Amino acid sequence: MKNILVIGATGQIGSELTMELRDRYGNSQVIAGYIKGSEPKGVLKESGPSALADVTDADAIAKVVRDYHIDTIYNLAALLSVVAERNPRLAWKIGVDGLWNVLEVAREHHCSVFTPSSIGSFGLSTPHVMTPQDTIQRPGTIYGVSKVTTELLSDYYFMKYGVDTRSVRYPGIISYVTPPGGGTTDYAVDIYYYAVRGEKFICPIKEGTLMDMIYMPDALHASIMLMEADPAKLVHRNAFNLASMSFAPETIYEAIKKQMPQFEMEYQVDPLKQHIAESWPDCMDDSCARMEWGWQPKYDLEAMTTDMLEKLKIKLNK
Ligand code: AKB
Numbered sequence: 001m002k003n004i005l006v007i008g009a010t011g012q013i014g015s016e017l018t019m020e021l022r023d024r025y026g027n028s029q030v031i032a033g034y035i036k037g038s039e040p041k042g043v044l045k046e047s048g049p050s051a052l053a054d055v056t057d058a059d060a061i062a063k064v065v066r067d068y069h070i071d072t073i074y075n076l077a078a079l080l081s082v083v084a085e086r087n088p089r090l091a092w093k094i095g096v097d098g099l100w101n102v103l104e105v106a107r108e109h110h111c112s113v114f115t116p117s118s119i120g121s122f123g124l125s126t127p128h129v130m131t132p133q134d135t136i137q138r139p140g141t142i143y144g145v146s147k148v149t150t151e152l153l154s155d156y157y158f159m160k161y162g163v164d165t166r167s168v169r170y171p172g173i174i175s176y177v178t179p180p181g182g183g184t185t186d187y188a189v190d191i192y193y194y195a196v197r198g199e200k201f202i203c204p205i206k207e208g209t210l211m212d213m214i215y216m217p218d219a220l221h222a223s224i225m226l227m228e229a230d231p232a233k234l235v236h237r238n239a240f241n242l243a244s245m246s247f248a249p250e251t252i253y254e255a256i257k258k259q260m261p262q263f264e265m266e267y268q269v270d271p272l273k274q275h276i277a278e279s280w281p282d283c284m285d286d287s288c289a290r291m292e293w294g295w296q297p298k299y300d301l302e303a304m305t306t307d308m309l310e311k312l313k314i315k316l317n318k
Contacts, residue, residue, distance in 0.1 A: 055098030083182030167239035171212030
């Protein structure tokens with residue numbers, strides 16, 4: 001039986017991943033780890049156990065792992081790219097020092113560890129079209145620098161201590177449940193909220209800027225699938241390119257407009273976001289994920305748009 005700790009359970013991915021894991025493995029088997037000031041609420045709180053699990057506090061993590069006999073940790077604690085750029089030291093403390101704490105606890109208590117990386121782990125010198133699995137990673141943001149470090153540190157703990165570490169490079173994740181906080185790809189979530197509220201959307205990313213994106217159900221499925229994968233088949237571990245769809249602002253706008261013809265958008269480019277976006281891949285080659293553990297996305301832009309609009313109309317009473 002699996003006993004799982006989700007660190008960062010109240011965040012954008014954590015809030016949905018915790019519920020998905022509870023569906024699959026049983027409510028009492030999945031502990032929602034949170035930090036002070038960000039306690040679980042509603043169904044997340046009521047459906048299963050939760051515990052204080054601040055990634056910067058190794059003793060607190062060790063205590064939860066001991067108390068609940070944890071064997072698998074999903075470590076989702078991180079600042080997103082734009083926020084990280086405004087507070088590099090904190091981004092490092094959470095992303096890298098925090099991972100070190102998790103890996104040490106995992107080594108001692110024989111836990112598997114999933115720590116997501118991102119398209120942000122690539123930089124301007126990376127080939128941008130069909131970015132290969134193994135390629136140049138010289139990011140120009142602290143977010144990217146910390147993501148590359150977490151990939152390397154996770155591989156190091158696997159090679160040196162045999163800790164079962166695995167990871168994917170998430171594209172921008174789109175969801176109607178918990179909004180993201182401070183990422184470069186957030187526009188692709190915000191645009192749906194504006195459309196459903198009947199408001200004009202001001203796009204911070206320039207026309208023609210391509211980035212990989214994924215719908216949350218596919219991102220959750222991929223993460224769990226990788227942690228379930230037969231280790232004998234894994235040539236790579238930290239971290240797999242994960243692709244699903246790649247689009248520029250005008251393409252997602254058109255996809256929404258097809259279903260909501262009144263919807264309007266104009267551009268007011270945010271220089272920091274644009275600078276970061278241009279350093280990331282246009283689209284990644286995820287053939288290693290497909291070959292090594294059978295990755296296959298379910299949603300394309302059209303299917304995601306239909307579902308997002310439907311779910312947001314209910315959520316926003318529109
Ligand atoms: C961000 O934009 O910072 C994240 C990411 C792609 O890692 N969504």
